[in-house]
Amino acid sequence: MFKILNQEDRARRGVLSTVHGEIQTPVFMNVGTCAAIKGGISSNDLYDVNCQVELSNTYHLHLRPSDKVIYNMGGLHKFMNFNKPILTDSGGFQVFSLAAIRKIKEEGVYFASHIDGSRIFMGPEESMQIQSNLASTIAMAFDECIENPAEYEYTKMSSERTIRWLYRCKEEMDRLNNLPTTINKKQMLFGINQGSTYDDIRIYNMKQIAKLDLDGYAIGGLAVGDTVEQMYHTIDVVEPFMPINKPRYLMGVGTPVNIIEAVSRGVDFFDCVMPSRNGRHGTLFTSKGIISVLNEKYKEDKSPIDENCNCPACRFYSKGYIRHLFKAKEMLGMRLGVLHNLYFYNNLMKEIREAIETNTFNEYKKEKIEVLGKRI
């Protein structure tokens, strides 16, 4: 299933085979929560920005249009007409992000819908059932993502509950994959490590979930209030306990620099709303650093966002024009911003892969870390 092709120190170059095709890792998954990348990006555009994996959300799609509708439409791939791998997040992150409108119990989480306030319940079984209906390539375990900093005792209790939830997820996923009515009977399941910034909880948690023979393992609960140093430290602490022959996924991360740092620590999968959200807001990633095309200095700038970029925005349009689109609140501005950022992220991953293949990743890292995080 997952094969490591090359390795340079802890950085891995691998390939994950799925029913929807191969995923070359390290990979960045492009976040389209509601079965669309925000900013007017179609699944067809995703091919143009070299997206390998699209990511959608269980909670959001359950509420609207409902997993039943998507099941009846033939699953997410047919629904959004995307034929590459799709990962669905479990709704666990919403336990964190919708904190004001939910209650957590052993059986699962009671939410008030952010759309109409109606009461909804989601536990491990419900999350698996919904994701099975969505028929994504990879389903994520239903977890509780805790905000940092967190109390030790609460973290311990919560992450142990998340382990129990994972066992229930695994059992339910096995059952669903054997149902004749299931669209994707080879749906993969990734488990999620939690434990906030407490090394002992993280390690205990990782050891427990590694016992299940899952298709991949994620590190969750990072970049949610912790410092960047704490995040790197936690990866360093947990990574040695992650199965080497399974993909590792750092959830919700991050900046280009975060990604390079995490790859060097043995992480294979990433996802983040940053390229799409920042793209919508005019903050764009370039090979020379980060820019805001909204800045006045680009008013009459005839050059593309990035001279070295071959994305649909950079091939045809100038910064001056794109700035105008943002200022005029023309939808095309956001669209071009997001296309550029996604292309940049997917290309960054390609460069990382090539660097590991040619055993030059350490140099690549050294060189890029200086530049990519800089605001210019």
Add this chain to the structure above:
RNA sequence: GGGAGAAUUCCCGAGCGGCCAAAGGGGGCAGACUGUAAAUCUGUUGCAUUAGCUUCGGUGGUCCGAAUCCACCUUCUCCCA
């Protein structure tokens, strides 16, 4: 021709004697954004920035003190002819 009302900082618009460099929008400028309740949020927006200086159509006046009161002028809107 007669009558009524209005002119505020880039724009709209509040203020109607001191607590006003002047509310609130918009626009401008800058920043934030990490498993998306985010086409969102925050800061800033007269000049100098320490004191201070110059603003509320214009000119003059009342008052310790005026964007606010009075007189005239200018422009605009509405009503009656």
